Amino acid sequence: MHRQTIRAGGNGICPISSLQTDYESLPEVVQVKVQELSQFELMSWMELLGEAQKEGLVKSSVDIESLAYTVLSSFKGGLQYNRVLKKDILPQITDQIVRLIIS
Secondary structure, eight states, X not given: OOOOOOOOOTTOOOHHHHHHHTGGGSOHHHHHHHHHHHHHXXXXXXXXXXXXXXXXXXXXXXXXXXXXXXXXXXXXXXXXXHHHHTOOOHHHHHHHHHHHHBO
């Protein structure tokens, strides 16, 4: 599997995650847009991972929706830890995810 390094500049934080954190305090019209954007992000990951599964890069036994939630949560949480600990842990997260899902 070809892997690329994931990089976040500066004190990178996912803008979607930032909006999700404040979701309850957002105006209803913004909440709807955050829901739509979150669904789009999830569906995009599910499509990408589903294609990887069809190509034999992801184990056939892996549930794609659960994997998409896991990948998104891991990367977004990793960005938070990068920010606080001032340590780039995304390569470690990527390596562990790949070890868990690769065929």
